[in-house]
Amino acid sequence: MDSDERLALAEELVTQLKAGNEAESSSIISKLSDCIESELFVEVGRLTRELHEAINEFLIDPRINEMAQVDIPDASERLSYVITMTEKSANTTLGAVEAGLPLADDLGEKARDISAKWEQFCNRELSVDDFRVLSKELANFLALTTERSKQLHSHMTDVLMAQDFQDLTGQIIRQVITLVHDVEDKLVQLVRISGSKLPEKQKDAHKLEGPIIPGIDQGNTVSGQDDVDDLLSSLGF
């Protein structure tokens, strides 16, 4: 029904109403509203079909299934493996350091001992017998230094080798980042289909955020130890 027809009906309605013809008036009103309703039904039908098609298209996207059934469980496994590897590396490094420190301390102590006696010798304060003892100690010390430096070298190599986690975990984490991007794309698509607006994100002040990560809004955080100290001193610490 075009606007000329509607105008004609409206004028006819006014005429009938003025004339007091109740039955005629009602029939014209229902003709007018029928035409509006039928347009509305057509529009709702079109939207429903479009939504249905969009959802179907989304559901038959094989990537979604693959992500849900394979990639995401895989990603959890991969990330757990990252924890395992970094923990192993930290323990190897700590073990090497804990084994190496006493060796270095031992060498330092013995060297301090010998230097005291060496100084006496340089000042000609050492008897011949004492010198014999000192030269024996020196020979032992040199042998010990050779041995200890070999041990320290081996511990340092362990520390060196324990850093290989960085390369491997880096590769794994990069794969997971790619997956997160894919999932994000699909979620955005889903939100677009449903046409809903996301509610404003609420930050929970009591949720533990963990380490500060550059580039991520974690709420009202300090930027380092100096900031913590300033904040505490402003509280009277």
Next chain:
Amino acid sequence: MNKNMKILVVDDFSTMRRIIKNLLRDLGFTNTHEADDGNTALPMLQSGNYDFLVTDWNMPGMTGIDLLKAVRADANLVKLPVLMVTAESKREQIIEAAQAGVNGYVVKPFTAVTLEEKINKIFERVGG
């Protein structure tokens, strides 16, 4: 400062406990013990005559802040010096810890110098 003081280090990650214990040993403190969360730590503190508590915040079981509150609520532990060493760095949290009665707050990642500084400061204040 008494270098023989008995120290409890509480963190759910064993590597972090090892790092802190090593740093403490470098500072001359060798009487160190470990717990992996507040639930394990609290009974140790209650029966173990500890002189100093170093604790993380985010741990499964009982968190560091709950441990701190439990310590302050216990008449025998109310004066125990507590240092928090944690990655939690929101201002609200630092204020919460201060209000709960923490003696020092170190954010991870931290350095050996920072740890030493905070420990010295705590015992200067406690001693003086």
